[in-house]
Amino acid sequence: MNHAATTRTPLVCSAEDYTAFKQFLCKTSGIELGNGKEYLVVSRLNGLMRQYGLANMKELLTKLTTGHNPGLKADVIDAMTTNETFWFRDAPHFRLLTAKIFPEASHQRFRIWSAACSSGQEPYSISMQAHDYRIRNPGKLRDVEIISTDISASILNEARRGVYSALSASRGLDDKQRSRYFTPHPEGYEVKPEIKKQIHFQEFNLTRDFASLGRFDVIFCRNVLIYFPPAVKQDIIQRMSRVLRPGGYLFLGSTESMPAGLDAFEMVTEQGGIIYRVKGQ
Numbered sequence: 004m005n006h007a008a009t010t011r012t013p014l015v016c017s018a019e020d021y022t023a024f025k026q027f028l029c030k031t032s033g034i035e036l037g038n039g040k041e042y043l044v045v046s047r048l049n050g051l052m053r054q055y056g057l058a059n060m061k062e063l064l065t066k067l068t069t070g071h072n073p074g075l076k077a078d079v080i081d082a083m084t085t086n087e088t089f090w091f092r093d094a095p096h097f098r099l100l101t102a103k104i105f106p107e108a109s110h111q112r113f114r115i116w117s118a119a120c121s122s123g124q125e126p127y128s129i130s131m132q133a134h135d136y137r138i139r140n141p142g143k144l145r146d147v148e149i150i151s152t153d154i155s156a157s158i159l160n161e162a163r164r165g166v167y168s169a170l171s172a173s174r175g176l177d178d179k180q181r182s183r184y185f186t187p188h189p190e191g192y193e194v195k196p197e198i199k200k201q202i203h204f205q206e207f208n209l210t211r212d213f214a215s216l217g218r219f220d221v222i223f224c225r226n227v228l229i230y231f232p233p234a235v236k237q238d239i240i241q242r243m244s245r246v247l248r249p250g251g252y253l254f255l256g257s258t259e260s261m262p263a264g265l266d267a268f269e270m271v272t273e274q275g276g277i278i279y280r281v282k283g284q
């Protein structure tokens with residue numbers, strides 16, 4: 004046992020530390036903490052402070068803002084992300100894929116970006132939907148590539164592994180879907196290889212330039228922009244419109260909306276859901 008861990012004083016986050024930490028987090032990840040969330044910083048960072056042998060927030064902030072500490076920075080951002088997700092989240096979105104978007108796919112390689120994929124339920128659900136569509140429509144949608152990115156390295160490792168506890172594998176899936184897409188695993192269930200093989204996982208920060216990712220037919224950017232300030236959200240959506248092919252689609256979370264003043268998209272309402280189609284075709 005780490006002796007220091009047993010004797011250290013509880014982590015405290017003063018108003019001044021909180022302001023400095025908020026600035027660091029927003030600048031590096033886009034994530035904006037609201038007022039009065041000092042308790043969240045303390046609870047999320049306690050373990051890391053111990054792991055890195057840091058005594059207080061001032062020491063942490065000094066390390067984060069001066070010198071080269073990429074591992075610590077990544078771990079802090081990782082600790083501050085919220086990774087809530089589940090299978091086939093927002094059912095109308097998946098109906099839209101099958102009823103509208105897949106039938107429109109005309110070219111060989113169909114590229115989908117799951118832009119904040121968390122532990123993988125979103126891209127695997129997309130892959131399952133595409134797999135079923137191909138079975139029902141032989142010869143169609145033969146080459147699908149799902150690029151799945153997240154800022155958090157640890158959550159991406161979970162996603163890449165594709166192994167879920169019985170509890171996670173029950174959130175949004177029924178017995179039939181579980182036996183169709185998973186094999187039993189000592190820890191619960193593992194996603195089948197034919198569902199995994201269409202997906203490429205990659206660490207990526209949405210505040211960075213998208214050029215290296217290529218162009219997409221569809222982007223899922225759901226339940227992540229809510230953590231960013233309006234200007235960052237607007238900038239990300241604007242840049243997404245430029246990496247979508249003409250007529251491509253953007254999915255936002257069901258409680259999110261397109262910022263006013265962004266005219267690159269038109270809203271499409273179908274199957275009980277809303278998606279945004281990039282203009283230009």
Ligand SMILES: C[S@@+](CC[C@H](N)C(=O)[O-])C[C@H]1O[C@@H](n2cnc3c(N)ncnc32)[C@H](O)[C@@H]1O
Pocket residue numbers: 032033034084085086087088089092118119120121122125152153154155158207208209210224225226227230256
């Ligand atoms: C609530 S989850 C959403 C998961 C999934 N899209 C869904 O709707 O179920 C939000 C994810 O956004 C990721 N995230 C936060 N800031 C990010 C950033 N700047 N770049 C990329 N991913 C980020 C977090 O790590 C987290 O996994």
